[in-house]
Amino acid sequence: MKLIVVGLGQAGSRIADEFARINKRAKSQRNIEICPGIFAVNTDAADLTGLTTIEPDYQHRILIGGRKTGGHGVGKINELGAEVARADADKVIDALRSARHFYEADAFLLAASSAGGTGSGSIPIIAQRIKERYPEKPLYTLLALPFEHERETEERASYNSAVCLKSVYGISDCVFLIDNQRYVMKDSSLGNNISRINEMIVEPFYDLLCAGEEKNPRFIGAKTLDAGDIIQTLSGWSVYGWGHADLNKSFNPFERSNDFRKKTSETHKGIQAMDEAISEMSLRVNPKDAGRAIYLVTAPAKEMNMDMMRELNEWMRELCPNAIIRNGDYPRGTSRISVNVILSELSDVEKVRNFYSDSIDLIPVIKQRQVELRNKLDDIDDMSKDIPSLLEE
Numbered sequence: 213m214k215l216i217v218v219g220l221g222q223a224g225s226r227i228a229d230e231f232a233r234i235n236k237r238a239k240s241q242r243n244i245e246i247c248p249g250i251f252a253v254n255t256d257a258a259d260l261t262g263l264t265t266i267e268p269d270y271q272h273r274i275l276i277g278g279r280k281t282g283g284h285g286v287g288k289i290n291e292l293g294a295e296v297a298r299a300d301a302d303k304v305i306d307a308l309r310s311a312r313h314f315y316e317a318d319a320f321l322l323a324a325s326s327a328g329g330t331g332s333g334s335i336p337i338i339a340q341r342i343k344e345r346y347p348e349k350p351l352y353t354l355l356a357l358p359f360e361h362e363r364e365t366e367e368r369a370s371y372n373s374a375v376c377l378k379s380v381y382g383i384s385d386c387v388f389l390i391d392n393q394r395y396v397m398k399d400s401s402l403g404n405n406i407s408r409i410n411e412m413i414v415e416p417f418y419d420l421l422c423a424g425e426e427k428n429p430r431f432i433g434a435k436t437l438d439a440g441d442i443i444q445t446l447s448g449w450s451v452y453g454w455g456h457a458d459l460n461k462s463f464n465p466f467e468r469s470n471d472f473r474k475k476t477s478e479t480h481k482g483i484q485a486m487d488e489a490i491s492e493m494s495l496r497v498n499p500k501d502a503g504r505a506i507y508l509v510t511a512p513a514k515e516m517n518m519d520m521m522r523e524l525n526e527w528m529r530e531l532c533p534n535a536i537i538r539n540g541d542y543p544r545g546t547s548r549i550s551v552n553v554i555l556s557e558l559s560d561v562e563k564v565r566n567f568y569s570d571s572i573d574l575i576p577v578i579k580q581r582q583v584e585l586r587n588k589l590d591d592i593d594d595m596s597k598d599i600p601s602l603l604e605e
């Protein structure tokens with residue numbers, strides 16, 4: 213599957229940068245292109261400069277709202293993020309069209325944090341413009357939800373998240389939810405964590421996107437998971453997880469594969485990997501609430517057997533009794549079994565409900581503040597009416 217990836221705001225741009233890294237790896241290690249266009253959009257010029265892999269030109273690192281924000285962000289005011297996105301949306305659309313293999317892409321993926329100003333304000337607006345222009349291509353969004361301490365101490369984090377979640381859900385074919393808090397690793401500074409978190413957010417897409425793009429018959433699975441399968445699965449609120457188990461030995465291509473005991477241990481490893489994927493989902497949900505699910509098993513061809521695939525299938529059916537389940541296998545790698553799981557069309561997500569309920573009381577407070585700010589600015593404007601200006605009319 214091929215994605216056009218657009219990151220908005222600081223978190224979104226860094227996540228897009230991570231996609232640029234896995235795309236580069238797919239090209240060099242597998243001769244596969246999974247992201248024919250990767251863009252970062254921000255109101256903060258310094259954040260754009262700090263990216264490492266997205267092409268360093270103004271068509272891929274797109275500064276919006278330059279005149280309004282002076283290139284310094286919108287300071288968590290998501291209404292301002294939305295306003296500058298409305299004004300500069302054409303700039304973004306024109307840049308997307310310039311991607312070399314734009315028409316080969318199967319879908320768009322837009323990424324942002326829900327709590328900031330630029331990303332959370334602009335993602336619904338840019339999504340809407342893209343959808344209007346390319347209604348036939350699926351559009352997915354990926355939202356990084358704030359850390360627990362931000363939710364508790366910064367009212368804007370909850371309010372922005374609620375507004376962003378509602379707006380993005382209304383326009384996206386699927387919304388991937390990422391709980392930053394779930395990725396926090398103890399004993400590590402936040403700075404280190406952020407780049408590690410972004411890596412963990414994006415890495416699961418590597419095999420998922422590559423599997424259907426393989427041209428080499430050696431790496432084409434018995435049941436290929438292609439763009440069609442993924443598109444059929446992705447819908448509404450969605451989460452994903454990724455787990456693996458080391459095969460704990462170097463892969464020996466001459467080893468017999470019909471040894472009963474070995475198969476049992478492979479099946480066990482497959483289950484271990486799926487267990488990790490399910491318990492490490494990007495956001496805690498109840499799998500029973502999923503209406504659709506998909507999983508991909510990646511392992512050396514000789515390690516994949518019918519036993520394991522059947523067991524995994526049965527287990528998945530038990531976990532997600534209400535879901536239409538699709539699956540595939542990808543004979544790749546040498547020393548581990550990986551399992552990618554996506555749970556989609558979730559009928560309930562507690563965290564989303566919490567953001568909505570947290571924000572109800574904040575709506576009048578934030579609206580009142582906006583009115584007060586507007587009134588003060590109008591007062592200053594009024595007072596300056598008779599003061600001469602040096603600007604040309």
Ligand SMILES: Nc1nc2c(ncn2[C@@H]2O[C@H](COP(=O)(O)OP(=O)(O)OP(=O)(O)O)[C@@H](O)[C@H]2O)c(=O)[nH]1
Binds near residue numbers: 220325356
């Ligand atoms: N996963 C992830 N979260 C991040 C990253 N950077 C910031 N965040 C989180 O994103 C939220 C802040 O949003 P940012 O993306 O920094 O803000 P922005 O969209 O650039 O908006 P402004 O800074 O207000 O202009 C907070 O919840 C941070 O914890 C990142 O690189 N990855």
